[in-house]
Amino acid sequence: MKLTQRARGIVQAMAIILSLALPAMLAVSSSADARIGGGVSSGSRGSRTFSAPPSTSTAPSAAQPFNRTITQPGSPGLGAPAGGGFFNRPGMGLFGGLAAGFLGAGLLGMLFGGGMFGGLGGLSSIFGLILQIGLIVIVVRLAMSWWQRRHETAYAGAPAGGMGGQSNFRTGSGFGLGSGSAPIEIGPSDYEAFERLLGELQTAWSNEDIAKLHTLATPEMVSYVTRDIADHKAQNLINTVTNVKLLQGDLAEAWREGDTDFASVALRYSLIDKTVDRATGRLVKGSDQPTEVTEVWTFLRERGAGWELSAIQQT
Numbered sequence: 323m324k325l326t327q328r329a330r331g332i333v334q335a336m337a338i339i340l341s342l343a344l345p346a347m348l349a350v351s352s353s354a355d356a357r358i359g360g361g362v363s364s365g366s367r368g369s370r371t372f373s374a375p376p377s378t379s380t381a382p383s384a385a386q387p388f389n390r391t392i393t394q395p396g397s398p399g400l401g402a403p404a405g406g407g408f409f410n411r412p413g414m415g416l417f418g419g420l421a422a423g424f425l426g427a428g429l430l431g432m433l434f435g436g437g438m439f440g441g442l443g444g445l446s447s448i449f450g451l452i453l454q455i456g457l458i459v460i461v462v463r464l465a466m467s468w469w470q471r472r473h474e475t476a477y478a479g480a481p482a483g484g485m486g487g488q489s490n491f492r493t494g495s496g497f498g499l500g501s502g503s504a505p506i507e508i509g510p511s512d513y514e515a516f517e518r519l520l521g522e523l524q525t526a527w528s529n530e531d532i533a534k535l536h537t538l539a540t541p542e543m544v545s546y547v548t549r550d551i552a553d554h555k556a557q558n559l560i561n562t563v564t565n566v567k568l569l570q571g572d573l574a575e576a577w578r579e580g581d582t583d584f585a586s587v588a589l590r591y592s593l594i595d596k597t598v599d600r601a602t603g604r605l606v607k608g609s610d611q612p613t614e615v616t617e618v619w620t621f622l623r624e625r626g627a628g629w630e631l632s633a634i635q636q637t
Contacts, residue, residue, distance in 0.1 A: 356554075356561040356597045356607060357615070358527035358634070364390040364546045365633025367586060367620045368579045375574040375618050375635070381588035385618045385635040392542050506583055508576045515629045516587050516621060517568050523631055524563040524593065527551075539631040540622065554597075559606060561597045567612075574618060581625040584632070590616045 363386045367375070371393040375385050519538060526534040530551050535544050554560060568591045576585040593615065596608035620633040 357563050357593065357595050358523055358547060359617070360546075360550050361636065362389045363387060363633075363635040365540070365543050365620065365631070365635075366391050366393040367633050368393075368582065368584050368622070370575075370577070370584070370586075371633075375586040375588075375620070378572045378574050378588040380570045380572045380590050381574070381616050381618055381637045383637045385637055388633070388635070390546055391633075506576045506578050506585075508573055508585055512585065512629065513571070513587075516571070516585070516589075516619070519621065519629060519631060520568060520589060520591060520619070521566045524566045528562040528564070530560070537630075543631050543633070555600070558600045559597050560600045561595070561608075563593050563595050565592070565594045565612060567592045569614065583623045584620060585622075585629070586618055586620045586633075588616070588618050588637075590614065 365388065367373075371388065371391055372395055374387075377384065523535070523538050525531075526538060527547060532544065532548055532551070535547055539547070568589065570590040572588055574586040574588055576583070578584070591614070592612045594608075594610060594612055596610070597606045598604060599606060616637050618635040618637060619631060620635075621629040622632040623629045
């Protein structure tokens, strides 16, 4: 039984929609959170960018791998920007290859008149098309699950860490000095600097103060934040973060690379996070009620300079 031209067009349109929706379902989606960092894992941790920070009492769950980083796998430290394109994201090798292959084959087939997966000359071809698209979804989801398990296993294998016990000078429950074997010493003044940066960075983000951000974070982190602010402006939105209060924090690890010190710190803090229409002030997302967030922030310090934000990882 031959398909009518209209039916064939509907089937081809459905195939295009499904093929384009497939990577969107599996891509790293932007979080509903709009605070600095956008609720995703961004930045670099020097040579430990692709090693998980140890878990702590504040952040017992494994930190997520980076969604945005300029560091190349296997590089000794901060590297050249990673290649662009959806299928060239860090850690997406297997998934990228599969999805690119499937999408390329299907879309090229349609462009050359053969349909998504060949001829659509009869009703059986519709069922075949649906079956093949379903198989693609299953295969790619299995590949993505494998990729996630691989990274979760690697992250779960990190040695346990965390230091607790000493009160934070503001909250009464914050950073501890502990007795770990960190390669460098992290003292009370360092913890005070981390807490101060937490508040100052969120304020600069809310004020869209790029110049201030350049004094508080690495150029890499500033580039991501600038891009996020530009995205909000394009949507006529503005995100404001207020009432930031550190509830608990502890050191995951601290080390030195050449003239640069690194410290990865688990932070649990509360904040009021609201996204409003830039013109009318209408609330689009968030509320006036405080919410709690747990993240791992990495700070770096060049010799003779102060600490600045180098990375944020979700837990």
